[in-house]
Amino acid sequence: MSYRPLADEIRPTTLDEVVGQSHILGQNGLLRRIIESGSIPNLIFYGPSGTGKTTVANLIAKRTNRPLHRLNATTASISDIKDIIADIGTMLAPDGVLLYLDEIQYFNKKQQQSLLEFMENGKITLIASTTENPYFYVYNAVLSRSTVFEFKPLEGSDVVPAILRGLEYMARRSETPLTWEDGVVEHIAQACGGDVRKAMNAVELLSGAARVTEEGRRITLEDARMAAQRSAMRYDRAGDDHYDILSALQKSIRGSDPDAACHYLARLLVAGDLVSACRRLMVIACEDVGLAYPQIIPIVKACVDAANMLGLPEARIPLGDAAVLMATAPKSNTGHIALDLAMADVRAGKTGDYPRHLQNRHADSAGLEREQGYLYPHDFPHHWVEQQYLPDALVGTRYYTYGENKTEQAARRYWEEIKGKGGSR
Template sequence: MAYRPLADEIRPTTLDEVVGQKHILGKDGLLRRIIEGGNVPNLIFYGPSGTGKTTVANIIAQRTNRPLHRLNATTASISDIKDIIADIGTLLAPEGVLLYLDEIQYFNKKQQQSLLEFMENGKITLIASTTENPFFYVFGAVLSRSTVFEFKQITAQDALPAIDRGVSILEGRLGGKLELEEGVREHIASACGGDIRKAMNALELLASAAKREQGKFLVTLDDAKTAAQKSAMRYDREGDAHFDIASALMKSLRGSDPDAALHYLARLLEAGDMTTAIRRLLCSASEDVGMAYPQAALIVKACVDNALQLGLPEARLPLAQAAVLLATAPKSNSVYQGIAAAMADVKAGRVGDIPRELQNVHADSAGLEREQGYLYPHDFPGHWVRQQYLPDELKNRKYYQYGDNKTEQAARRYWDEIKKP
């Protein structure tokens, strides 16, 4: 008998066997009701790999008794689609076909458009899958003719029944009991990162290397840790996971949660993405802490410089120091709001002429020198003198508002005293 990968052999044949996805495939799940109703529309499955997208497409094909054609957009072409279309209406596919198009984001606009005519007349029912956000990567006309379902990452608890089924199959292959040390099931379930395919591959590897003792095949926890290490890291620098983790780090810093900040920083560093971590830390120092603790920008920059000199893994220490500092520092977004308001005026064309007092006097053409009238603040008490700095049409505009923290309120009181009439 030809070898069959465990991940393929364990593939569910009914909706009840699908791991996770209870939000769409549970008793009252919308996708389950659509499939059981038999009138399946064009679908787009969005979510991480190994979460059941292909499996559900296979089950739909079985339930609707329609031929299922599979294409992967990384290698398929328009000619492949034309070959499938040529079968429609023949004895091979009298009622049309299901086309499962994996990684649809790799099809360009022209390739996706070639599907439209046949999607509309019902000869092709498209089931597309993607690990990227379809609202960014799928052509609008295809998207508008499809229903999107998100497949969520599978939890460790959800993965345990699949691991038990895998053990049962492997015992049949080995002809003996496959005994897992305490903690092996749970470790594989958590280390697979929600990818059942990875879990089955790890389990199959462990079974092939299991120690035979008294007619049993023993899988140790140490072997499981070696086989499954880093499998839980789900990260793609060009994909949604990258932006999700970076966003989570930034929001944890802003939300003053040092534990969450360290967690997301660790995920970036474990993936080797120190650049993203540094950018978020440097940005947060000015955007979220700002004038509430201005020294934070200097400290974070020093931590970043140290990290760059050290390199990973030691770089994790100064970067963690920066993350904890930012998460526990007082917060103010007055700098962010101020520059955002100023940029909005500039982009809208509200600029006006620079007051004569502020112009570069040396730029005057020969013979056209004019009295500038600039008042040098350091010549006046308190190093301040009242004069107009903004253009006339913006002279009363307020961009910066003092934050309600101790540092900015101290500055406000100082300048209120200096500038009082």
């Protein structure tokens, strides 16, 4: 008998055995009602690995009388699709086929388009799964003919029933009594990062390597910790998780939460992504702290330089300083907002000629520089003199508004006193 992984051996046979996903598979969940109706449309399942996408596809196959074909887009080709299409209408598939296409994001446009005609006439019912956002990776023609269901990451508590089922199955198969210490189930559930497949792999490994005792074999919490270390990390530098962690890091610092900032930075560093962590911290310094604490930019730059010089694991020390400092610093986005507004005007064609007195002297004939009319601010009290700087077409335009933080308000008061304008803008 050939070997089958535990995850396949005890794969759920009913919807009630599928862990999590109550939002779509609960008693009144839409996907459950679709499956129970037996009338299956084209479907796209989107979510992390190990959250039940393949399991649900198998359960759907049981509700239809169509032959089930499985393809993985990482290895399948056009010829594999042609072989499936060739069966349609024959004795092998008189009423069409159910095609489960895993990792559809790896199919190019031509490969995806080859399915369209048969999806349209109902000869192929497509159930595709992807770990990436389908609205980015699945072509519109396929997407418009399908219903998308998101499979959400599982919590540790969601995975506990599956782990218990796996341990009990391994105990029944064991020639000697198999037991486990208190805390083993909970630790595996927490460490698997919401991936049932990872949890089942850990159960199988620990069951096979259980310690021999006088009473039989026993899985210890120490072994569970060793087997499951770092397995909770879900991170793909080219996938959605990469951008989600970076986004969460920036939003946590912007929201002045140093604990969340440390958490998301830790996830980047444990995954070894020093480059992305450094780059994003520099962006945050300029975008979210900015003029409220102008010294933050050279400080974070120094931390980033130190981190790159040290490398991991020591790089965590200056980067931790940078993250906590920015999370607890005052915030301002006025500088880059002002520039964004100015760039929008430039892109819209709102420019105009440079004021004559701002042009470079090369525009003047030799000896006629004074005709330019430029007033040199350093020759005046407080190094300021009133003159026009914006083009004629933009005179009076305001891009920058002083932030409410102490630094920018001090600058506002300083210039209001010198310029004698009073009031704020």
